[in-house]
Amino acid sequence: MYVESVEIRNFRNLRQLEICFNKRYNYFYGKNAQGKTNIIEAVSYLLSTKSHRETAVANLIHYDDTASVVMGQVIRKGVRDSVSFTLGEDKKVFYLNRQKVLPSVLVERFGVVFFDPEDLRLIKDGPDKRRRYIDQLISNIHPPYRKAYRQYHHLLKQRNALLKDPSVKEYGELFYIFDKQLAGLTKYIIQKRLRYLKEIQTVAQKIHEGITDEKERIGLKYQTNIIDEYEKIKDIEKIYLTLLKQNFVYDKERRTSLLGPHTDDILIEVNEKSARRFASQGQQKTVSISLKLSEVELYRIQKNVQPIVFLDDVMSELDEKRRRRLLSLLKEGQVFITATDKIDQSDIDKDEIALFEVIDGSVVQMDI
Amino acid sequence: MYHYAQPLQTLIDEFSKMPGIGKKNAQRLAYYVLSLNDMEAVALAQAVIDVKEKIHLCPQCFNFTDDELCDICRADARDRNTLCVVSTPRDIASIERAREYKGSYHVLHGVISPMDGIGPDALKIKELLSRIAQQEISEVIIATNPNVEGEATALYLSRLIKPLGVKVTRLAKGVPVGGDLEFADEYTLISAIEGRQEM
Ligand SMILES: Nc1ncnc2c1ncn2[C@@H]1O[C@H](COP(=O)(O)OP(=O)(O)O)[C@@H](O)[C@H]1O
Ligand SMILES: [Mg+2]
Ligand SMILES: [Zn+2]
DSSP: OEEEEEEEEEETTEEEEEEEOOSSEEEEEOSTTSSHHHHHHHHHHHHHSSOSSOOOHHHHBOTTOSEEEEEEEEEETTEEEEEEEEEETTEEEEEETTEEEOHHHHHHHOOEEEEOGGGGGTTTSOHHHHHHHHHHHHHHHOTHHHHHHHHHHHHHHHHHHHHHOTTOOSOOHHHHHHHHHHHHHHHHHHHHHHHHHHHHHHHHHHHHHHHOSSOOOEEEEEEOSSOSSGGGGGGHHHHHHHHHHHTHHHHHHHTSOOSSGGGOEEEEEETTEEHHHHSOHHHHHHHHHHHHHHHHHHHHHHHSSOOEEEEESOGGGSOHHHHHHHHHHOOSSOEEEEESSOOOOTTSOGGGEEEEEEETTEEEEEOO | OOOOOHHHHHHHHHHHTSTTOOHHHHHHHHHHHHHSOHHHHHHHHHHHHHHHHHOEEOTTTOOEESSSSOHHHHOTTSOSSEEEEESSHHHHHHHHHTTOOOSEEEEOSSOOBGGGTBOGGGTTHHHHHHHHHHTTOOEEEEOOOSSHHHHHHHHHHHHHHGGGTOEEEEOOOOOOSSTTHHHIIIIIHHHHHHHHSBO
16 A cells, blocks of 8 residues: 555645655655655545644644645555545545545555654653553554544543532442443453553564564563453453442542543563663663554554555664664555655665655655 | 624624534525515514424423423323433434334433533433323333433433333434444444343
């Protein structure tokens, strides 16, 4: 699967662009704040219907305009799809072969793995980053998870509204009717996270061995306060309901729900030791890359299509050795890269890369 | 910026308050009203006044009606031992369209939603309970939407009503067409099907 070309109108600082892409590597370079990220954001938005930077629709439209249009030609399993979206006021509308479609149709059809410098801090940063990693990965591969996850957070909002209500002083029916639903979704979410962590672990181990010369072992352990042994997962609904009731005073005091999949974490280990505590910065980055590449590999295995990979500003965070390794591991599929420096392309075949310089929202294709 | 004459602007503003009507559509509607002849315009205004003056809630089921009791509460042929609980009067219309159900209704006028400040007291729940106490109700079918608030409300009601010795069942609306289907397979459908049984 690859994007053959795009036409961009009024997307952020990109007034009007038409770009033909290479099937393999597309490398955008230029000074800061020229529009490099905006270009690959437009392309990934077209395929995944969302942005890696959390923004309102209005921020995606050029300041001086009221609407934006992005159109692309995508070749998937030998067949051409014409995909587009329009953004206006608060609305976004997606089209597939000129038919209006729900975002989920495109998400299901095209696979995208977006990689930015934040992802390199997967191990160093807080638990929310690791939850986001696993939740995004599962949602991509298994879209029903996204819906369950959204519903869970919606329930949580209702529950937190109850906790903030000063007239609700004890744990009663009103909590029960939301907690009962939360418990069902908690079981679903934790089961899925456990299952996919296991699959990531297997894939990540292989990839990691390819990156590191030393045979480091990667370990991924799910951490939750709800159960202490995973055999108890079948009873988790009951256990969680009891726990929510017991923990009510603390929740009420803090006016927020303190227990549940939204506070769980993943312990990442290297050679049976916490990578967060014991691994060097460089090691941590390498493990993060292995985990992110596992997302690409898992997608390919499970969906039988090679997802399109976006590397936004990741290269500059890596030393020469890791840069080469990363590129050599992306040995199939289309890859979009942004960087401030021109690439040292000695490893890449001339036919397999297109080079673009980005200057103030416009693009010039450069010779290799 | 271009300014509309004040009365036109007022009409545009009123239309844009309506659900699903944006600025452009509001303008289109306002110009349409302007193009009407006097009789048509008065008929439209009168319809708005009438709907507010003549429509009130049926004191028994809380559906909208322009009569003392609504059509369904008045009809002889309806089964009065079965109550279908819905959240809005519009739900009655969609269930009636299917022509399957022959029992009576009860409209809650909303669902429990703490983040919108809507608790059980804001709904016609007390009225439902006194109906169950006074009339011979043998079965209550709860037909709130299969979303978070609809499920919460259904659960709340079933836990109130079941102890009264009344059979409570859950009628989930059909699964919406489109992207929701797959998730429905895994999660909603399971609860919808389970929910069809007694609660
Ligand atoms: N809605 C918008 N309209 C116009 N310009 C925008 C909009 N959003 C962001 N920009 C501009 O885009 C530029 C940043 O582009 P970006 O692609 O992030 O830069 P980089 O080349 O460093 O990746 C900034 O100059 C910013 O002002
Ligand atoms: Mg950038
Ligand atoms: Zn009535």
